[in-house]
Amino acid sequence: MPQPLEPFLHDLVGQVAAPTQAWSRRDGQVVPSADGAADVAGLVHADVVLLSGIEASVDGDPGVPVARRSRPDGREVFTSLLRRLDAEHADTGDPRVRLDRTRGVVPGRMEEELVVASTLDVDLRVRVEVALQPSGTPMGAVRQSRPVVPVEVGWTDGAVTWSADGIEVTVAAPDAEVVRDGSRVLLRWDVDLPARSAATVGWSAALAEPEPFVVAAPPQAYEEVALTGADLDPRLAPWLARSVADLASLRLALPGEPGDVFYAAGAPWYFTLFGRDSLWAARLTLPLGLDIARGTLRALARLQGRDEDPRTGEQPGKIPHELRRDDLQLGGFTLPPLYYGTVDATPLWICLLHDAWRAGLPDDDVAGLLPGLEAALGWLTAQTGAPGADGFLRYVSAGSQGLANQGWKDSDDAVRFSDGAWAAGAIALCEVQGYAYEAAISGAALLEAFDRPGGEALRTWAADLSERFRARFWCDPTGEGDEAYPALALDGQGRRVDALTSNIGHLVGTGLLNLDEEWRVARHVTSPALDSGLGLRTMAATDVPYAPLSYHCGSVWPHDTAIVVDGLVRAGLGEAAEPLVQGLLAAAEAFDQRLPELWSGEGAPVPYPAACRPQAWSAAAAVVVARRAGVFGG
Known part of the structure; x- marks a missing residue:
């Protein structure tokens, strides 16, 4: 029987605030594996992966990643250039529209702020979207690349909730349209972006554990x-x-x-x-x-x-x-x-x-x-x-x-x-x-x-x-x-x-x-x-x-x-x-x-x-x- 292969970590960005942690690619994206196998990337709390997908885009474009920096407060900032918008609206080859995505992790909570900034001379209306993949996968399953464990998602008063192994997750996204897309949750903001301005949206995942082990x-x-x-x-x-x-x-x-x-x-x-x-x-x-x-x-x-x-x-x-x-x-x-x-x-x-x-x-x-x-x-x-x-x-x-x-x-x-x-x-x-x-x-x-x-x-x-x-x-x-x-x-x-x-x-x-x-x-x-x-x-x-x-x-x-x-x-x-x-x-x-x-x-x-x-x-x-x-x- 083949030995199960442990997921690699060396090229991931990790943020740790025990007992909560978040892992992503260097561009900030958490992309579920194509074969449905569990991966450590995502939002993890007390040995359970609760989000196995976190993908941001603007008008369907994830952007071209160009920078990442760690802030003194532990937050990570991921910067991508939105070249599709440049191609449609810019009159030079210089990058004019960008996405700055800032992720913070504290015990029991993860939050993201997404800033779309433009130096174009025209007004824009863009759709900012974050696609989430809820999960309830134990870390033992992740280490053996077993399938992601699905969860039942609840939809109440604009909040999205689910529970896994005694951990309760609540996703909040102010001013967003929350859409069910199969097993995924889509957070969407249609925002006006006047010439030479920026627009900011954000979302968070709060974690509660009535009977924790740590x-x-x-x-x-x-x-x-x-x-x-x-x-x-x-x-x-x-x-x-x-x-x-x-x-x-x-x-x-x-x-x-x-x-x-x-x-x-x-x-x-x-x-x-x-x-x-x-x-x-x-x-x-x-x-x-x-x-x-x-x-x-x-x-x-x-x-x-x-x-x-x-x-x-x-x-x-x-x-x-x-x-x-x-x-x-x-x-x-x-x-x-x-x-x-x-x-x-x-x-x-x-x-x-x-x-x-x-x-x-x-x-x-x-x-x-x-x-x-x-x-x-x-x-x-x-x-x-x-x-x-x-x-x-x-x-x-x-x-x-x-x-x-x-x-x-x-x-x-x-x-x-x-x-x-x-x-x-x-x-x-x-x-x-x-x-x-x-x-x-x-x-x-x-x-x-x-x-x-x-x-x-x-x-x-x-x-x-x-x-x-x-x-x-x-x-x-x-x-x-x-x-x-x-x-x-x-x-x-x-x-x-x-x-x-x-x-x-x-x-x-x-x-x-x-x-x-x-x-x-x-x-x-x-x-x-x-x-x-x-x-x-x-x-x-x-x-x-x-x-x-x-x-x-x-x-x-x-x-x-x-x-x-x-x-x-x-x-x-x-x-x-x-x-x-x-x-x-x-x-x-x-x-x-x-x-x-x-x-x-x-x-x-x-x-x-x-x-x-x-x-x-x-x-x-x-x-x-x-x-x-x-x-x-x-």
């Missing part, structure tokens, strides 16, 4: 970060400004708890709470303040596992992987709305709590999260001490019931041997052992600081894990130790999965490795095999499975590079991080200051065409680089 966070503008100092790279300021704005657009909360704000993982595919992604984004952006860390910790603690449920992967103390509106069907598997299939979110939750506490999170806030901490530590130690366990934190492929791989590289083919063979069985990823070690040490510090028992046992547990890792994980291709590196993982038979990957960089700064081992890892992650010059490759170019546009076997993910940079700095190896920092700065310039989720590992700015942008942990990479540059005090 809600918009209260508005909050970050203070502009002042970048001063003669030695600061000039590429840093615009990148950081764009990234901070993108992070602000991804702010969400759970219903009933609007003050506990977290970052949605990314637009358009992961526009919700994700355990791993939201935790890393909060952790890497701690220099911007403690509110996101506090909100992320609390939101995930509310959803922390209480029971055993093989279908969802829930276990007592476990932090969830993701929260969705409905079941998410992708390829050959289905994820339930609240899904726990992640091996690393639980230790990362513990690490964030510790880091936030060290950064100044008030003791009262920490005390309120101590029951969650103890439950998470209980899950952590139970996994490695279960009957038949070998002391490592592992996951088992869930087959059709969930994700095959449950670390951050969670695609089916992500865990590979250097010769290309796929690893099988209960997988122990190398970086997860580092997270587990750091979580145990961090948890011990928190327990002791708040007069809770168990700190000494956790330190012993961590020391044992470090020794086991040293004995089992290291690959030594030359037999002399000089080129030794940690394996990507151990497979279900205990064999080292010997691909050289970026995962090893996540170990630096966790405490799992000694200084000599950290230096060895630092040499590998900055070697030509892994360092693309635009960030860290997920897999070495020397390994057989490497492909520059493979999702997890050769591409570059900026958060991955930023985590390694941050770890090198924390380990006192900041100088070794410089090539990776320079790569991120070069990538930021190449991608117009908005780093996508991932790009090609070939060392050229080639986008991965289905990558999210903005992506929270990608934007967080700018904060890591700025912190290293001393912007936040070192």
Whole structure:
């Protein structure tokens, strides 16, 4: 059966105001696909595409697109020249009639203003039309290019309404004639355009959701970060400004708890709470303040596992992987709305709590999260001490019931041997052992600081894990130790999965490795095999499975590079991080200051065409680089 093809995003214009987003072509048009397949372009709210077509024209002419600009308030302006009117009425070849279309998106609302401007010396009467295609298509169907889900449209008092998956849509178009055209809605204005004048019309779509699964966070503008100092790279300021704005657009909360704000993982595919992604984004952006860390910790603690449920992967103390509106069907598997299939979110939750506490999170806030901490530590130690366990934190492929791989590289083919063979069985990823070690040490510090028992046992547990890792994980291709590196993982038979990957960089700064081992890892992650010059490759170019546009076997993910940079700095190896920092700065310039989720590992700015942008942990990479540059005090 052919693999469903995910729609491409690289050439689309996106506007994001969580939980609402709008995507269009570069000319502002949203044109439904000819074969009826769902596409991400259109108006999207909380994982549902509500408008799959938005096409503007003047006297039937969409115009010739000539310009697009982004306004500081987040609105996009699309400019087209109306050459048919020029041909009929102009006495020169110069463009004399144009359409400026301004689109704005805020949580729960999209609006457009259309201005037809003429410098002709004659009066005109023109018809401005916007053709809308109502939809109710879940994002899971979009990702597999399944057919658009039609909706029943209501027509009352000049307003057009429909509902989809609990979301109510109301389209208003003042002074327009509203016409039904099959499944489409046509908004028409017949306007007089005197010589050398302009005419303005507009419309809006308001979205209401009585029972949301995520809600918009209260508005909050970050203070502009002042970048001063003669030695600061000039590429840093615009990148950081764009990234901070993108992070602000991804702010969400759970219903009933609007003050506990977290970052949605990314637009358009992961526009919700994700355990791993939201935790890393909060952790890497701690220099911007403690509110996101506090909100992320609390939101995930509310959803922390209480029971055993093989279908969802829930276990007592476990932090969830993701929260969705409905079941998410992708390829050959289905994820339930609240899904726990992640091996690393639980230790990362513990690490964030510790880091936030060290950064100044008030003791009262920490005390309120101590029951969650103890439950998470209980899950952590139970996994490695279960009957038949070998002391490592592992996951088992869930087959059709969930994700095959449950670390951050969670695609089916992500865990590979250097010769290309796929690893099988209960997988122990190398970086997860580092997270587990750091979580145990961090948890011990928190327990002791708040007069809770168990700190000494956790330190012993961590020391044992470090020794086991040293004995089992290291690959030594030359037999002399000089080129030794940690394996990507151990497979279900205990064999080292010997691909050289970026995962090893996540170990630096966790405490799992000694200084000599950290230096060895630092040499590998900055070697030509892994360092693309635009960030860290997920897999070495020397390994057989490497492909520059493979999702997890050769591409570059900026958060991955930023985590390694941050770890090198924390380990006192900041100088070794410089090539990776320079790569991120070069990538930021190449991608117009908005780093996508991932790009090609070939060392050229080639986008991965289905990558999210903005992506929270990608934007967080700018904060890591700025912190290293001393912007936040070192």
